[in-house]
Amino acid sequence: MTVKYKDSIEYKALQRIKKIRGNVVLRQDLTDLGSYRQVSRVFKKLVDGNKVVKIGAGIYAKASFSETLNKPLVQGTFGQVCKEALTRKGVEWEPGTAEQEYNAGLSTQVPARTVVRLKSRFRGTLSDGRRKLIIEKQINAR
Numbered sequence: 001m002t003v004k005y006k007d008s009i010e011y012k013a014l015q016r017i018k019k020i021r022g023n024v025v026l027r028q029d030l031t032d033l034g035s036y037r038q039v040s041r042v043f044k045k046l047v048d049g050n051k052v053v054k055i056g057a058g059i060y061a062k063a064s065f066s067e068t069l070n071k072p073l074v075q076g077t078f079g080q081v082c083k084e085a086l087t088r089k090g091v092e093w094e095p096g097t098a099e100q101e102y103n104a105g106l107s108t109q110v111p112a113r114t115v116v117r118l119k120s121r122f123r124g125t126l127s128d129g130r131r132k133l134i135i136e137k138q139i140n141a142r
Contacts, residue, residue, distance in 0.1 A: 009034045013042045014051070017062065023075045024085045027058035056126045059085050074128055079114035082126045082133040092119035096136045 005011065013030050020029065030039050043060065046052045050072040052060040061081045063072035074081045086093050094100075096115030101107040117136040126133040 009038055009042050010045060013039075013046065017046075017052070020062075022084050022088070023062045023081050024088050025052055025060040025062065026085075026088055027060075053128055055081065055085065055128050056124050059089070059124075059126065061085070061128070078128055078131045081128075082114055083116065085126055086116065086118075086122065089122065090120075091122040093117065094119060096134075 012033050016030060016033070017025050027039065027043070030042065033039060033042070043052070043054075046060075047054055050063055050065045053063045053072050053074050055061050055074070061074040064075055065071075066073050083093070093116045095103070096111065096117055098107070098109070098111040098115060102109065102111055113134055114131070115134045115136050
């Protein structure tokens with residue numbers, strides 16, 4: 001993705017995204033760059049340019065392009081990105097039962113899917129197209 005002018009919103013958005021420490025980019029990170037529609041267009045260009053992957057409503061993850069799969073992949077693991085996104089959104093969570101048992105040494109089965117138990121309300125879904133964050137016991141808040 002080439003940017004023509006350093007004064008453009010696309011260029012400023014790319015620079016801001018590079019400065020973000022984690023792998024999650026929220027829509028609120030770029031709202032001061034322009035209007036709602038301008039920011040939406042920037043995110044659409046970034047998704048089309050394989051710079052970010054949309055994982056939820058207003059939640060994006062930094063991406064790296066995989067030439068073997070011929071598609072963009074989130075940087076880091078999907079589980080890490082989901083947990084970081086929940087934390088950045090201010091949602092309280094804890095690992096799922098299977099992960100807690102594995103970490104405590106009570107089980108030798110490695111959890112294959114990303115499962116979390118929410119402690120505060122979150123009514124969204126997080127997915128990257130083929131994987132989805134699973135909320136334990138279908139409970140969205142306690």
